[in-house]
Structures are given as C-alpha cells and as structure tokens.
Amino acid sequence: MGCAVGMVLRGFSVFDHLHGEGVPLRAAATFGDRISAALWGRHDRADTCYQAPGHHTLSLYLAGGEAIRRRRAGAWIGDGGAGRFCLMPAGLSTEWEVASAVLMLHLYIPTAAFGRAVAEMLGADPAAVGLQDRTFFVDPGLEALVRRVLLPLDWNAPSDRLAAAQAAQAILARLVAGYTDRGPRALVARGGLSPRALRQAIDRIEAGLDGPIGLDELAGTAGLSTFHFARMFKHSTGQTPQGFVLRRRIERARQLLADDRLGLAEIALACGFSGQSHFTARFRAVTGLTPGQYRRT
Numbered sequence: 001m002g003c004a005v006g007m008v009l010r011g012f013s014v015f016d017h018l019h020g021e022g023v024p025l026r027a028a029a030t031f032g033d034r035i036s037a038a039l040w041g042r043h044d045r046a047d048t049c050y051q052a053p054g055h056h057t058l059s060l061y062l063a064g065g066e067a068i069r070r071r072r073a074g075a076w077i078g079d080g081g082a083g084r085f086c087l088m089p090a091g092l093s094t095e096w097e098v099a100s101a102v103l104m105l106h107l108y109i110p111t112a113a114f115g116r117a118v119a120e121m122l123g124a125d126p127a128a129v130g131l132q133d134r135t136f137f138v139d140p141g142l143e144a145l146v147r148r149v150l151l152p153l154d155w156n157a158p159s160d161r162l163a164a165a166q167a168a169q170a171i172l173a174r175l176v177a178g179y180t181d182r183g184p185r186a187l188v189a190r191g192g193l194s195p196r197a198l199r200q201a202i203d204r205i206e207a208g209l210d211g212p213i214g215l216d217e218l219a220g221t222a223g224l225s226t227f228h229f230a231r232m233f234k235h236s237t238g239q240t241p242q243g244f245v246l247r248r249r250i251e252r253a254r255q256l257l258a259d260d261r262l263g264l265a266e267i268a269l270a271c272g273f274s275g276q277s278h279f280t281a282r283f284r285a286v287t288g289l290t291p292g293q294y295r296r297t
Helices: 003-009 013-020 111-122 140-150 158-178 195-207 215-222 226-237 241-257 264-270 276-287 291-296
Strands: 025-030 036-042 046-050 055-064 069-072 075-077 085-088 094-098 102-110 134-137
Touching: 003 025, 003 036, 013 025, 013 036, 013 046, 013 055, 013 102, 055 111, 055 140, 055 158, 069 134, 102 111, 102 158, 111 158, 111 226, 140 158, 158 215, 158 226, 158 241, 195 215, 195 226, 195 241, 215 226, 226 241, 241 264, 241 276, 241 291, 264 276, 264 291, 276 291
Parallel strands: none
Antiparallel strands: 025 036, 036 102, 046 094, 055 085, 055 102, 069 075, 069 094, 085 134
16 A cells, blocks of 8 residues: 555554554555554564554454464463454553464544444443453454445445445444443434434535545534434435435436436546446446446336
8 A cells, every 4th residue: 555545544553553564554544533444464473562552443354363362461362363353442552472374454443433432322421431352252243344344345435435434333333332341232323313404414415426425524514423423314314324325326327327428437437436347336236237238228
C-alpha cells in the first residue's frame, strides 16, 4: 500500500507498531467515526509488544497464525489459527510471540466511538463500561460479518465506502452487545428518524449518487452520531443506508440505460461506481442482469 494509506491510519499505536516493523500491509481504510481497518500479511518470526494503546483493537486471523502465542500473567497462551479473534481493550499492554505466517484483519476502534455506542445502546456512562480482554475466541456471527460483508468490499471505492462503514458499525454493535464487562445484552433499536431528518438524508443521497456518500456525512444531515443514525435509518425505511443508496444508484442507472447514446463506462461513473466492471457486478447482483442485457431487453 502507498504512504497515503499509512498516513490515514497513523495515530493508532497498534497500526504504527506493525507499520514500523515493516509488516506487509495488504489493505487499509478509515470508515465512519474514524473506525479503521488494516489487513496484514505477516511471514516473519518476531516478539511483539503493544504498549497501552489509546484505542481498542479487534483482530481476526483469516489464515494461518497457529503458532502465535500471547504472554499473559507470566504464562504463554496458544490455540490461535484461522477463525480466532483477539480483543485488546485500550490501555492494556500485550506481548505476543509470532512464529508462523498469518493473514489477519485488525479493526481499530477509537475510545470515543466506543463510548458513544455504549451510551446509545446500553444507556450507560461510557466511563463505567469496559471492553473485555479476550484471546483466541470464536464467534461465528462476528466472523461472518468480517468475511462475508466487510472483506468482499473495495474499501476505497466510492460506491462501497458506505457499505464498509456500515459493516464496521455492525461489528462495533456486536462488541458492545456481547463483549463488555456488563455481560451480553439483547439490543433493540427503538424509534426512528424524524420526518425532517429522513427527508434531509434522502435529499443528500439523491443529490450525490454520482459520487461517494459517507455515513458520517449522512449522519451529520440528521444531527446524529454515525452509530445512532445507521440504526434509526433502518428503523425508518426498512433498509440499511448502504442498501438504500445502492438501490437508488441502480435505479438511476436503469434510467440512463434507456439512452443508447450513453456508454456503460459513462453510466457507471454517473452513478457513483468506480468503473464499468464494478458497475456490472453490482447491477447484476440487484437485477439478475448485466447492464448490457438490461439495455437489450
């Protein structure tokens, strides 16, 4: 990855440590509420220590990692490998021994974003709620969110950034629901956006279908936090913000496909897709037809 990506994530000390060690970075991006992700492919042997990071970190081993161990209370803990999560709360120093290749995803969560989610979901003082310290645990639902929702997206494509931000918020919600020292909670979204806030959000979407639409930006039109807006939008419309925006992009594309003078690449850009192939894949996923097949019919 280029220097620009690294600069965006600078300040997350776990990221800074791995970047400083020269660990290969496969992909990285910052989503809504400054929640950020990095995909690391590590093939060296090393002793690593994260010194009291100022942010929370969720790690998932996507492949490999069987020989990675954590030193805790003077003893070594093993049982890593693909499908295992590690959760490292802010302020906690951790020591690791890396002795095998691993492909891992890190999600870096600012304490401010976590605090807002705690206040809105649990109705509790964020200062009184801590995130659990967990090592090598399994959570099939959380893993599915990462592998099936977040990873297939092009994190930096305008039409996928909203979906990536939404996936990050869903992961945060699962952590708040199941991995705080308050214990597991059943969380139900109540209420919805006011008619005025919903109208403003939809107007922004309609005006910006030819470019990137950020979750933070949509939340700002309603005067809400990113986390709260995503939950309330779905309650009001029955669709996630990403699902709503994608369907509006596809509907705009259908209208433009009626004009034979417009090329598919031109339509793709006019509807906020990064290119013709990206447009074709998303259009077929929604309609069952490629744009060319749709135009011919």
